[in-house]
Amino acid sequence: MKQFMTSLKVILFGFIIISLTLLTGIIFQQNKSQKLLLESSNENKHALAFRYSDAGTIYSREMTKLAYSENQQRKYSENPEVARSFVQIIGDYTHNIGNTIEAAYQDRLIGSGRPWHRQLVLDFTGKGMSGDDIALTISSELNLAAQNSLAGSAGSVVILNYETGEILCAVSTPNTYPENVVAWQNIPTSALFNRSFNSEYSPGSTFKVVTGTAWSKSNTYDPNYAMTCTGREPLLGPGSVFENRTGGSHGYINMQGAYEISCNHFFGDVGLKASFDNMEETAEEFGFNKEIRLGKLYAKTGEYQAVEDEYLLTWQAIGQPIDTNELSTSTLHLAMLGGAIANDGVMMQPYLINHFIDPSGNDYDYTEKEVFSEISSQADVSSIKNDLISTVNQGMASNASIYGYSVGGKTGTAESVNDTGELQVNSLYTGFIDDPQFPYAIGIVVENGHFDTPSIASNLLSLAMQIN
Ligand SMILES: [Zn+2]
Known part of the structure; x- marks a missing residue:
């Protein structure tokens, strides 16, 4: 009996050794094959096409295919207009546009870079060399509608869920079809630039949301304060x-x-009453001067540096930059701004990947919601929220209303320098639905003219409520 037990131990020990050797071998082989795959590419188009010939699928919120590989070929959305609306986010397999899902998540799409324990299980089932699929939070239906709503103008629209941070819509125009990017032809000027995530617009009057919040934190704040507007006469004298x-x-x-x-x-x-330091601190609570990571992609919020000059501060307080770099915002940031007000001062980290799907069909690696920034609890955010709701109910943003729902928003118009270095007037909007079932915020910029951005917001947020 004792001898039998010893033999059993030897057999068991041997088995463990063999298993470990097998494991090490598989891991080694997997790493080697991945390395070979990457090396064989040498970044030329033919090799890249080969690399993506069996890559994973990128899905929209509705699980429609935005990018997929079929018959050894990389293809994009069957609806060319949907493909166009996603081009600066999805990118293409030649990596002609950086900061895109195709480029930044190449490893996951071709089957490397996943957690080792998951890789091991897939290797044992013979699926280790296949790529992961990626499920985005962005709706193809909303993207298409937003693209149509820009009606040929340059601009961008972002819609997000302000309670979770999920990006539901992100469109930037002008844009182009993925085939043009692959062929590197017929690409309109600035069509590859993602205005949704990386634009730097002067915020104009949308910035009054920040100014009002800053003042509400200061010890000069009085919710019943009123003053007399003197029209064309400057507030402090010439220059203010x-x-x-x-x-x-x-x-x-x-x-x-x-x-x-x-x-x-x-x-x-009230910007003067709030003071320089408080204005800058509040702007930073609203995410100014911070970089946003969207997983492996990056985006901009805005920039704000307080100028210690009372006359100039009166201009900054209404969203007009003194200098091109001192006050700017992106379209994503505009949506986050409205969202933070609606979400009681909590600005959520935006994201666009919902989860990954491994080659066995298992959903995993869900993005978890997290806080990006918080407005100080000293601020009277609920007052600002009510004021923005009355701006839609009875003020300048009345076209943003949605029948039966509480909606808030603020318009802005501001001069910015365009692609060719000329000054142009842009129309901006930040807004939200104040409803726990539909916690959606929107940021809109339409370039070069006075546009009815509140109407665009009303239409798109109504559609977002139907899609869910
Ligand atoms: Zn006035």
């Missing part, structure tokens, strides 16, 4: 903010009224 409108002054006005009609005097005044 004034009302650039022909209709005279706004008269005696409080914060709610000032949001509704976008009074420059009021926000110049």
Whole structure:
């Protein structure tokens, strides 16, 4: 009996050794094959096409195929207009556009870079060399509608869920078809630039959301404060903010009224009351001067540096930069801004990958929600939220209303330098639905003209509510 047990131990020990050798061998082989795959490419188009010949699928929110490999070929959405609406996010297999899913997640799509224990199980089932699929949070239906709503203008739209941070829609125009990117032809100027994530627009009056919040944190804050708007007469004298409108002054006005009609005097005044440091601190609580990581992709928020000059601060307080770099925002950031107000001062980390799917069909690696930034609890965010709702109910953003729902928002118009270095006027919007079932926020920029961005917001958010 004793001898039998000893033999059994020897057999068991031998078995463990053999298993370990097998494991090591498989891991070694897997690493070697991945390395060979990467080396064989040498970054030329033919090799890249070969590399992606059996790569994983990229799915939209509706699980429609945005990129997939079939008959050894990499293909993009069957609907060319959907493909176009995603081009700066999906990219293409030649990696002609960086900062895209195809480029940044190449390893996952061709079957490397997944967690080792998952790789091991797949190797044992003979599926280790196949790539993962990627399920995005972005809806192809919403993207298509947003692209149509820009109606040929340059601009961008981002919709997100402000409670989770999921990006539901992100479109940037002009854009082009993936086939043009692969062939490197017929690409309109700036069509590969992702305005949704990396633009730097002057925020204009959308920035009054930050100014009002900063003031609400200061010890000069009084929710009943009112002052007299003096129209074209500058607030502090020549060089300070004034009302650039022909209709005279706004008269005696409080914060709610000032949001509704976008009074420059009021926000110049309370910006001064808020103080330089508090303005900058609050802007940073709203995510200014921070980089956003969208998994392996990157995006911009905005930039704000307080200028220690009272006259200039009155301009910054209404969202007009003194210098091109001192005050800017991206379209994604505009959506995050409205979302943070709706979400009681909590700005969620945005994301666009919902999860991965391994070659055995297992969903894994779900993105978990996390906080990106928080507005100080001293701020009266609920007042600002109510003011933005009344801006839609009875103010300048009334076209953003959605029947039966509480909607808030703020418009902005601002001059920015365009692709060719010329000054142009852009129309901006930040807004949200105040509803626990539909916690959606939107950021819109339409370049070069005065556009009805609140109507675009109403249409797209209504559609988002149907898609869910
Ligand atoms: Zn005014």
